[in-house]
Amino acid sequence: MxxxxxxxxxxxYSSGVVAIYGLNLKIxxxxxxxxxxxxxxxxxxxxxxxxxxxxxTSGEIIIGGVNVGKLxxxxxxxxxxxxxxxxxxxxLLPKLTVYENVAFVLEMFGYDKSEIRAKTLKALDLVGxxxxxxxxxxxxxxxxxxRVAIARAIVNAPKLLICDEPTGNLDPDxxxxxMKVLEVINDLGTTVIVVTHDRDIVNKMKKRVILLxxxxxxxxFEKGTYDKNExx
Amino acid sequence: xxxxxxxxxxxxxIRDGLKNVIRNFSLSLASISCITVxxxxxxxxxxxxxxxxxxxxxxxxxxxxxxxxxxxxxxxIENTIKEEIEKLSNIESIEYNSKKxxxxxxxxxxxxxxxxxxxxxxxxxxxxDTYLVKVKDSEKISDVAxxxxxxDSVEMVKYGEGMIESLLSIFDILEKxxxxxxxxxxxxxxxxxxxxxxxxxxxxxxxxxxKRLVGASNFSIKQPFVIEGLFIGLIGSIIPILVTVxxxxxxxxxxxxxxxxxxxxxxKPFPFVFWVSIILAMIGIIVGMFGSSRAVxxxxxx
Numbered sequence: 237m238x239x240x241x242x243x244x245x246x247x248x249y250s251s252g253v254v255a256i257y258g259l260n261l262k263i264x265x266x267x268x269x270x271x272x273x274x275x276x277x278x279x280x281x282x283x284x285x286x287x288x289x290x291x292x293t294s295g296e297i298i299i300g301g302v303n304v305g306k307l308x309x310x311x312x313x314x315x316x317x318x319x320x321x322x323x324x325x326x327x328l329l330p331k332l333t334v335y336e337n338v339a340f341v342l343e344m345f346g347y348d349k350s351e352i353r354a355k356t357l358k359a360l361d362l363v364g365x366x367x368x369x370x371x372x373x374x375x376x377x378x379x380x381x382x383r384v385a386i387a388r389a390i391v392n393a394p395k396l397l398i399c400d401e402p403t404g405n406l407d408p409d410x411x412x413x414x415m416k417v418l419e420v421i422n423d424l425g426t427t428v429i430v431v432t433h434d435r436d437i438v439n440k441m442k443k444r445v446i447l448l449x450x451x452x453x454x455x456x457f458e459k460g461t462y463d464k465n466e467x468x
Numbered sequence: 469x470x471x472x473x474x475x476x477x478x479x480x481x482i483r484d485g486l487k488n489v490i491r492n493f494s495l496s497l498a499s500i501s502c503i504t505v506x507x508x509x510x511x512x513x514x515x516x517x518x519x520x521x522x523x524x525x526x527x528x529x530x531x532x533x534x535x536x537x538x539x540x541x542x543x544x545i546e547n548t549i550k551e552e553i554e555k556l557s558n559i560e561s562i563e564y565n566s567k568k569x570x571x572x573x574x575x576x577x578x579x580x581x582x583x584x585x586x587x588x589x590x591x592x593x594x595x596x597d598t599y600l601v602k603v604k605d606s607e608k609i610s611d612v613a614x615x616x617x618x619x620d621s622v623e624m625v626k627y628g629e630g631m632i633e634s635l636l637s638i639f640d641i642l643e644k645x646x647x648x649x650x651x652x653x654x655x656x657x658x659x660x661x662x663x664x665x666x667x668x669x670x671x672x673x674x675x676x677x678x679k680r681l682v683g684a685s686n687f688s689i690k691q692p693f694v695i696e697g698l699f700i701g702l703i704g705s706i707i708p709i710l711v712t713v714x715x716x717x718x719x720x721x722x723x724x725x726x727x728x729x730x731x732x733x734x735x736k737p738f739p740f741v742f743w744v745s746i747i748l749a750m751i752g753i754i755v756g757m758f759g760s761s762r763a764v765x766x767x768x769x770x
Contacts, residue, residue, distance in 0.1 A: 287681070316683030327678050331491075341682045343480055346473030388682065 239265040239396070239427050240286070245295035247281050247451075255281035257451045259295070263429065265395075268422045270438050271431045272462060273448035279431050282448065283398050286429070287319050288312050300395060317345070320389030320397040320426075324404035326381045328373040328388075334360065335369040338388045345392065359387040363417050379410035383417060390421055397421060399430045403437060411437055435462035477688060485695030489703070492668055496700055499664040503704025503755060506657035507748050510650050511712045514744050517646035523732045524639045531606045533613050533627040536596040541621040546597060552619045553601060558612055560602040567595035596623060654751060661759030665697065669763050676767045686768045693760040701756025702749060709745040716741050 240263040247256040255278045263269055273279045284290040285297055288304050297304045300318065307315060328337050338359055342352040360366050363383035373381055382402060389397055399418065403411035415430075415437055422428045432438065438445060438461065445460030446453065489496045535553070537546055546564075553562055571593055575582045588594075603612050609627055617625045669676070679689050717737045725734050 310686060313680075313683045313685040316681060319683075321681050327674065327681070329675055329678065344477070344679065344682075344684050344688055346477040348472075348476065392683075 238262045241298045245292045248293045268428045269444040271446045277448040278451040279448050320394040322385050322389050322399040322402050324401035326385045334384050338391050359391040363387045378406050397426050397428045438462040481692040484692040488696045489699045495668045499700045500704040502660050504707050507708035511708045513646045513650045517643050520643050522735045533601040535599040536623040538621045538623045545621050558604050560604045563600040565598045567593050567597050570595050658755045662762045665760050665763040693764045694757050697756035697760030701752035705749045705752035708748050712744050713741045
């Protein structure tokens with residue numbers, strides 16, 4: 237069952253820069269896919285279009301039956317509630333504890349206290365941070381902060397988890413731990429898309445690899461590896 | 469169920485709004501003092517213009533047309549005149565004041581009058597029998613006066629024509645100027661608040677961005693800021709309200725309720741200051757809410 241369908245998508249920024257040319261892509265429900273490519277290959281643009289931070293100039297992106305490009309600005313939040321997003325720089329709120337950083341999402345959606353507590357602790361347990369609920373982000377290591385961000389992204393049980401260079405700021409061991417966490421989440425049924433240029437990780441995980449090059453789809457293989465000879 | 473959710477969200481946002489005022493107090497203080505200063509001036513202007521309007525009204529209510537009847541008119545003719553006047557529209561009351569009564573009143577006013585008037589015999593009294601006519605709508609007083617003047621045996625009609633009219637038009641202008649000052653001050657403050665709150669929000673851009681990314685609707689992002697603006701406005705109105713309540717009461721006491729002359733009467737402090745306080749609080753709240761909602765708007769575009 238295809239979950240994401242990208243058909244003939246082109247993206248030209250208002251500056252005239254073309255980021256994506258005629259892209260076609262399908263991602264199945266429950267997939268784990270890496271999107272790789274050099275800087276300027278269009279991978280960031282692609283995932284920004286997935287969570288509707290950018291709109292395609294032409295073509296369409298369908299996620300779970302919703303035409304994302306046609307979504308009105310004031311309806312975007314409905315899409316975002318079904319998608320978890322993780323960033324390279326974690327984007328945690330420094331004045332909130334680990335628990336609050338995850339729980340505020342649910343609070344904003346109006347869940348009641350006991351529900352918030354149960355879901356938040358479940359998510360923090362999944363990323364292995366149940367012991368640190370009362371810590372503040374600046375008391376945590378980079379890997380731990382990223383796990384808080386992952387917990388926040390999955391706390392509302394999204395169908396899709398998008399990670400933009402999630403290990404960009406982390407050392408190799410920690411990066412691998414983060415990937416294991418993402419794999420667990422994927423095993424629980426969430427579709428996971430990871431943008432990265434960390435070749436070790438891609439090679440170790442043996443997942444689907446989508447290689448973009450100068451805005452075009454260059455290669456797309458199941459259980460792929462990051463070919464050293466590939467220019468990127 | 470959805471309703472319950474919204475109530476929970478609202479309660480949370482009220483809590484957050486209040487928390488943010490306290491947490492960013494140095495920045496909130498800028499907005500609060502901005503509102504305070506404006507509201508102080510607004511308070512003076514509102515008190516001023518209400519009083520101007522009040523004594524304009526007092527003067528208007530006091531408008532009396534004095535109808536002087538010819539000395540040849542006997543009581544029968546005088547009655548006819550009264551009937552004629554009563555037939556006119558816009559008449560509030562008619563009161564008869566005979567020349568004898570007027571003479572008596574004048575005797576009481578000063579010793580000199582007393583000496584002179586006492587020397588008159590009844591037939592020598594040079595004064596006129598008069599009707600004191602009050603009108604309902606003082607704007608149309610000159611119409612009524614003109615009509616009365618045309619009635620037979622009416623010698624002349626006086627209603628303080630020029631003087632009172634120009635006084636009223638001065639008051640009118642004064643009131644309009646005050647209103648313009650108040651309105652423009654409120655507008656200027658609103659924009660000042662927008663900018664002050666923008667600074668507060670600037671430091672919280674990331675918070676807004678994160679909320680947007682995790683799927684908060686624009687409304688739910690905006691709500692805590694708008695509530696914060698409400699509190700800022702409310703806190704900003706405290707000092708102006710105190711100044712109004714105490715300041716005006718003291719002013720009223722010190723002046724004995726009149727200004728310059730008995731002619732210009734001040735409005736009684738209660739419940740007047742109460743209404744002014746409500747107006748000030750409302751302006752503060754509206755300006756604060758408007759300011760925050762404008763300021764946050766910029767960061768909500770996707």
